[in-house]
Amino acid sequence: MTDPRVHDVVIVGAGPAGAAVAARLHQHGVRDVVVLDRYDFPRDKPCGGGLTGHIDEALAAVDLRLTVPSVASPAATVRFGSFERTVTMGRPVRVIRRVEFDASLVEQVRAKGVELRTGVVVDELAVAGDHVALKLGGGGQLAAKIVVGADGAASVVRKHLTGNAKALPHRLFMAELPVAATAAPRDDAMIYDFTAMADGLRGYVWLFPVAGDRVNVGLMHYPSSRRGGPELLALLRKHLAPYGVALPAKGSRGWPVWGYHPSAPVSAPRLVTVGDAAGIDGLTGEGIAVAMEQAQVAGDAIARALTSGDVGFAGYRRALRKAVVGRELALDRHLARLLYQHGPGWQRWLSLVLFDPDVLEMYAARVAGTEVLADQKARLWGALVRHGFAARRRRRELTAAAAR
Ligand SMILES: Cc1cc2nc3c(=O)[nH]c(=O)nc-3n(C[C@H](O)[C@H](O)[C@H](O)COP(=O)(O)OP(=O)(O)OC[C@H]3O[C@@H](n4cnc5c(N)ncnc54)[C@H](O)[C@@H]3O)c2cc1C
Incomplete structure (x- = not known):
């Protein structure tokens, strides 16, 4: 199918990221938007389905709602061997099934009048002067002033931005x-x-x-x-x-x-990525609420670009990084590198997480969305200082717990 028009925006991918960008653009009054997905909905997606406590704000901010069955999980139990600790969250994590959740978002976006074309695969894209040309599976073509890569971990838009950069996922x-x-x-x-x-x-x-x-x-x-x-x-x-x-x-x-990296390319002239295409939380692998929060930043940047005519998106990476979601992702990237490092150093950091009286509570509040962990630097430093004194004892406790 070839569409001769140059649309204002084409969003590749109708998962949480794509649906949320479409909804945000709708709030801005941007109407010439086409959302593409390779699958018809409902479609499944491998996922734990955990919607962290800030999902309600993230959905409300783009005028979407949680309409599918969920289990509200009020607490998290963290374990290592025989050690176990349960932390209560200020707001529960809601566990959904992606097959239902994603279809409900797509329905809500459709109901707003946004055009969705499913069963359409984007094979390639090329930025050509005043538009982006998309080559579709089956030989069709589509063009837009701006293309959003909301096409998940195997994003063609991300590949276009990063070239052949080799990193392990x-x-x-x-x-x-x-x-x-x-x-x-x-x-x-x-x-x-x-x-x-x-x-x-x-x-x-x-x-x-x-x-x-x-x-x-x-x-x-x-x-x-x-x-x-x-x-x-x-x-x-x-x-x-x-x-x-x-x-x-x-x-x-x-x-x-791919994990989020604050310096990785997330945009180029006429191109913006969001959600898994821009990188998930490196510490937890969380990405649903993340995608919806990033979608607000992306939608706002696109609406501004359409109004001003400046489609360079030079400030997009910084805007993503400075938003609460970007600050939390950047902090989690550091924490992941410490906790999940190769070699024996992980024991030092895992024992901090498990045995410090404050660290799990801080992280539970971050998951619940009642605190911004990136703003808790003094408390984090306090935990580090305590750990400096207690590290040896805690390491012994970890070794003992491992023998379960
Ligand atoms: C096993 C597992 C467990 C997880 N558990 C959790 C969890 O508990 N909580 C949480 O928050 N996150 C979790 N995540 C992460 C979460 O699933 C993702 O972060 C989330 O799906 C990101 O949404 P997205 O819209 O960016 O991408 P996706 O949901 O992957 O959507 C991308 C869409 O783009 C479409 N698409 C892709 N390429 C093309 C193309 N070329 N042409 C047309 N369409 C295309 C796809 O069909 C898809 O519908 C988990 C991930 C995995 C793998």
């Missing part, structure tokens, strides 16, 4: 299982289990409650060391076993994603 695997088939705890607390770090994982195993007596299980691995898919699945299987969860031989789904 985060790896995430997940499966959704019926609770009846397992002996997993069902108190609606989310479980983050770091025990697999002693086996070389640089990340954590999760168990999240899902509506309809099901549990979402998975693992995130930070790329400080290269681990193959079969190795990561074996770790996931091993570390789910103590919960009585048997991972089926088939049915767990993996996905490589």
